[in-house]
Amino acid sequence: MSVLVENLTVRYGDLVAVDNVSFEAPTGSVTVILGPNGAGKTSTIEVCEGFRTGQGHVRVLGLDPAKQHRELTNRMGVMLQGGGVYPSARVKDVIRHFCALHGKGANATELIHLVGLGARSKSTWRRLSGGEQQRLSLALALAAKPEIIFLDEPTSGVDIDGRDVIRDIILGLSQEGTTVLLASHDMAEAEKVATHAVFFREGKILASGDMKSLASARKRLRFTSTPGLVTAELAVAVKSPITVISEGLYEVASEPTPQLMTRISQWLADNQHPLLGVDMGTENLEETYRRFTRSPQ
Amino acid sequence: MKRIAIQLRAELMLLARNGEQLLLTFVIPILLLSFFGSVEVLPSGDVEPIQFLVPGVIAVAIMSSAMVSLGIATGFERSYLVLKRLGATPLTRGQLVVSKILSVFCVQIVQVAALLALGLFLGWEPAGNQWPLAIAAVLGGTSAFAGIGLVLAGRLRAEINLAAQNGLYLLLLLLGGMVIPRDSLPSAASTAAQVLPSTALADLLRTTLNGDSGALLVPGTVLCAWAILAPAIAAKRFRWS
Known part of the structure; x- marks a missing residue:
């Protein structure tokens, strides 16, 4: 070392x-x-x-x-x-x-x-x-x-x-x-x-x-739908916190899995909201930096 | 020794590239000697002004270049982060202080020679015939004043260092009998001034160059103490950043 x-x-x-x-x-x-x-x-x-x-x-x-x-x-x-x-x-x-x-x-x-x-x-x-x-x-x-x-x-x-x-x-x-x-x-x-x-x-x-271990903690799922979703209800349904990134863009702080996608799709369908786009991947370093430095300690 | 030589070379190269600073170092004492050597405005008593001035101006020149010029330049090196970068090399504080003092010695050789030549041109008559002692006094004075300059520059921020160097210079100049005879000062101040390096250097130069009657022991001891202690303290207390 x-x-x-x-x-x-x-x-x-x-x-x-x-x-x-x-x-x-x-x-x-x-x-x-x-x-x-x-x-x-x-x-x-x-x-x-x-x-x-x-x-x-x-x-x-x-x-x-x-x-x-x-x-x-x-x-x-x-x-x-x-x-x-x-x-x-x-x-x-x-x-x-x-x-x-x-x-x-x-x-x-x-x-x-x-x-x-x-x-x-x-x-x-x-x-x-x-x-x-x-x-x-x-x-x-x-x-x-x-x-x-x-x-x-x-x-x-x-x-x-x-x-x-x-x-x-x-x-x-x-x-x-x-x-x-x-x-x-x-x-x-x-x-x-x-x-x-x-x-x-x-x-x-x-x-x-x-970087690999930090990256594994940086996996996330983002989807686009109607602006103004009731994220508290969605969070309960998908069993993960939901963050509004920008108007109509949401982030689920959880590893993207087929089960998670199914729960999100099901909740959107049940509440008659469209699923306009999905982005699964890893945060880049800047996104991780922003998450760490802006989140409460 | 090798790193001191390397750093000395860099110091001299920088000095040569800072022409304006070098010019100031040379021009001010020459102007002082030329002006006061030609115009009788100093209370030099029975002594010819030029006889009084040559050793005094040499002492002023040593103080200017060894203390003020070196001290201020080193202060700016701190603000330019030059010292911090040097602190990340194997160069030690002591080696830096020694190379800086040696670089001033090199300047002094030319400066003192120029002042002696100008003095002779203006009618100065050397009488002391104690050249080895005079050279020792020049070396001791350079070491003492460079040490004092580096003690300040090694601890203070550039702006405070600038003010401190100039303030101390003025004090040592006025009290040290360099251009104003010490007899003109109040007796208490004159007595106290004997422990100042400026007084010791001016007295030694007058005795060794002019043959003035004066003891060598007290000013010699005082200057020797400053010449050893000031650089030692500078090396010990010097901060890289």
Whole structure:
């Protein structure tokens, strides 16, 4: 297990930013940390990076990130949410600098080309676009040849081509056995690379696990019928809660089975409502995120 | 040592790319020396103004570039998250502090040489003949002021750091006998000012460069203490983020 977080609490004065959370990130996994702004994602990641301390038990690559920070820096890469480079620094200079500091033989020229900045190697940080700055940040994190890499919003402000580059790099790292911990708001991108997910809200973890187990809990059935159905009666008939998604669109929070379909069809027929459409499947990550972050805790 | 050399190279490269900051570092002391060396407005007593000014302005230049310029630049590095990113590399706090101080030493070599040359041009007559001690004082002063600048920059937010560096600079400048003779201050303030690094540096430079009569032991001990303690505290207390 590359990351082990047990009963972590982080306080800023009276504010409890992270409230007794626990999760794990297996070696070689891509664990995506999701949640609204202020949910505690960055604080948790900063504790794992060793930049912040909290109460609880945290181990990264078997090391205490606060007490063994220097040892950890030899084995981890960090991509910050923004900034981190002096505005007048040139791309090739800053990548060379970080490769030299880590001293693990990462080749600066290869890294520049890996993140697609070959044509911009003489540009200064301030002259790069937002997406190019993100790719440079990723290159700096890779200079460590890391066993674990922390990525905070890696695709924020990045165009489609840049996203492809970053996604390929993340998937490549995972295949080589590097553990990736990724905080993101970009659900579509996260879904493409994640093997595990952790959902944060108001400093607590609402759900966590591998994508398959989370997906099995994300099965649902939606159907379209007359607007304004008496959902309370329908819920009793189908023995599952019913949610109105939008006008005439309903969701049954239950695994779609022939028996469930039969009960719904029967109730609609008995009450003389049409069945206009049916959608059975699995929530995408964004739908799951919305369900977790909007539902009462 | 290797990481210090790597970081020093990066610091010097950044300095070279920040031309405006470097220009300010060089131009202000040169203007000070040129102006006050030509116009008799300072209460330098029986001493020729240029004799009083050369060691004082060198001390001001050291304080400006080692404390204020370095401190403010480092504060901005914090707000740009440059320090946080460096904190994720194997570079230690101590190595960062040492490389920053060494980068200021490199600037000082050129700066002090330029000021001495300008002083000679304006009629300054060196008399101390204690160049090794003068060089030691320059090195000690740089270490002390860089340490003080980094203590502030290593703990404070960029905006507060900016105000603190400038406020402290003004205080040390006025009390340190760099451009205003300490005899002009109230006696209590003059006595208390002896423990300031600015006073110690100015006194040492006047004794070693001008041959002024003055004890070397007290200012030497004071500057030595600041030169060791300030960087040590900076390295210990420095925050990456």
